[in-house]
Amino acid sequence: MAELNTGDGGGGKGGKVRSKKSNAKVDLTAMVDLAFLLITFFMLTTTLSKPQSMSLGLPDKDDDPSKNKDIKVDENRTMTVLLGEDNKLIYYMGLLAAPIGGPKDMAFGKDGIRKEILSRKASVVAYTGNKSKGMIVIIKPSKKSKYKNLVDILDEMAITGVETYAIVPEFTPEEQKLLEGK
Numbered sequence: 001m002a003e004l005n006t007g008d009g010g011g012g013k014g015g016k017v018r019s020k021k022s023n024a025k026v027d028l029t030a031m032v033d034l035a036f037l038l039i040t041f042f043m044l045t046t047t048l049s050k051p052q053s054m055s056l057g058l059p060d061k062d063d064d065p066s067k068n069k070d071i072k073v074d075e076n077r078t079m080t081v082l083l084g085e086d087n088k089l090i091y092y093m094g095l096l097a098a099p100i101g102g103p104k105d106m107a108f109g110k111d112g113i114r115k116e117i118l119s120r121k122a123s124v125v126a127y128t129g130n131k132s133k134g135m136i137v138i139i140k141p142s143k144k145s146k147y148k149n150l151v152d153i154l155d156e157m158a159i160t161g162v163e164t165y166a167i168v169p170e171f172t173p174e175e176q177k178l179l180e181g182k
Contacts, residue, residue: 076100077124079117079137081153082171084179085144089113089153093120096174103178108152117160137165142179 075094082090082103091113092102101120106113117137124135137157141150150167157165171179 073136076127077133077136079120079135080175081113081137081139082175082179083139083141083145083149083153085142085146087146087149088179089149090178091116096172096178108149108156113153114156114160117156117162121160121162134164135162137162139165139167140171140175141167141169142171142176 079091079093080096084090087108089106089108089112090103091106092099092104094100096103104116106116117135121135124133128134139150139153
């Protein structure tokens, strides 16, 4: 049992005889019980923050790559983003042999690639006349690019609302030359 002693009223010095005061005891058991009940209540009623993750559609492990069919995609809807070393980002629209836009070096962030994605997305919607046929972004990180850059470009896809994008690890020789600056 928890208690609080306040001391006695008797002084040890001589003089007048005073009546002895009894000790005032405060029982803290109920307060300790209440504290544990409150702690338990708040622990059970609060929700723990769940980690936020981006869902990625990955191919099945059982898929046979030889059974996959190539799908013809309109190059007017396709934007390719190349990620190189030292935070280098190059984009182009369409095919590299005959690009509709670019290739152009860009920076990450709202004044860089985000602004370009939004303007290209609007032009694709105007071209197709259908919001369901939106822009397709192909993200190609090089072996020398940083993981942070890939996460940044995936964040840009979420921010700009691009629903169809793919991460492709293969580079054509022309794209490799473009990244190396030749």
